[in-house]
Amino acid sequence: RKEVEQDPGPFNVPEGATVAFNCTYSNSASQSFFWYRQDCRKEPKLLMSVYSSGNEDGRFTAQLNRASQYISLLIRDSKLSDSATYLCVAHSGYSTLTFGKGTMLLVSP
Amino acid sequence: GAGVSQSPSNKVTEKGKDVELRCDPISGHTALYWYRQSLGQGLEFLIYFQGNSAPDKSGLPSDRFSAERTGGSVSTLTIQRTQQEDSAVYLCASSLGRVGTDTQYFGPGTRLTVL
Numbered sequence: 039r040k041e042v043e044q045d046p047g048p049f050n051v052p053e054g055a056t057v058a059f060n061c062t063y064s065n066s067a068s069q070s071f072f073w074y075r076q077d078c079r080k081e082p083k084l085l086m087s088v089y090s091s092g093n094e095d096g097r098f099t100a101q102l103n104r105a106s107q108y109i110s111l112l113i114r115d116s117k118l119s120d121s122a123t124y125l126c127v128a129h130s131g132y133s134t135l136t137f138g139k140g141t142m143l144l145v146s147p
Numbered sequence: 148g149a150g151v152s153q154s155p156s157n158k159v160t161e162k163g164k165d166v167e168l169r170c171d172p173i174s175g176h177t178a179l180y181w182y183r184q185s186l187g188q189g190l191e192f193l194i195y196f197q198g199n200s201a202p203d204k205s206g207l208p209s210d211r212f213s214a215e216r217t218g219g220s221v222s223t224l225t226i227q228r229t230q231q232e233d234s235a236v237y238l239c240a241s242s243l244g245r246v247g248t249d250t251q252y253f254g255p256g257t258r259l260t261v262l
Binding site for chain 1: 180182187188189190192195203205206238248250251252253254255256
């Protein structure tokens with residue numbers, strides 16, 4: 039079983055829509071979590087950290103459910119510029135981050 | 148300020164040749180990471196440096212892969228006797244300190260093609 043699993047998509051949504059991605063992790067010792075964004079043929083960039091209490095940054099909301107070992111990302115009022123691949127990342131307390139393969143989002147006019 | 152830089156941006160080599168990839172982290176960042184990303188795949192961790200030492204090199208796929216870091220700054224990833232399956236984008240990232248706490252900043256990557 040992969041350590042961090044995501045639906046690869048693509049998720050095709052119109053501008054203005056609300057879209058949510060989930061990600062599951064297998065290592066119950068994972069301590070911190072992140073969402074990264076990767077544009078086509080570009081490097082990943084941190085979108086937001088995910089806190090136990092949930093956190094919001096503008097149109098983006100991240101949630102963590104430790105009991106079910108999943109993380110979610112909600113994007114409201116989607117923009118064309120949100121089209122990208124969203125990578126779920128878990129840190130297990132050792133030295134490395136484990137990345138999921140990503141969920142592709144395509145926002146159309 | 149300057150971000151993470153990598154060179155070359157593209158490298159085409161013949162099977163069996165050695166290649167060297169370079170990463171210049173953000174100044175002052177003590178942690179440095181190498182990943183590779185194959186087409187349609189996620190990021191695969193290769194090695195992590197804290198300063199000049201590598202406490203975690205568990206992701207190196209074979210003994211053909213090695214990496215070093217000098218002066219707590221520049222790192223080079225060397226692949227000996229390249230194989231076609233080594234073709235991928237090799238990404239370097241750096242962070243100020245503790246992994247999992249401090250944000251990792253990625254370089255633009257080196258696209259390696261082994262013919």
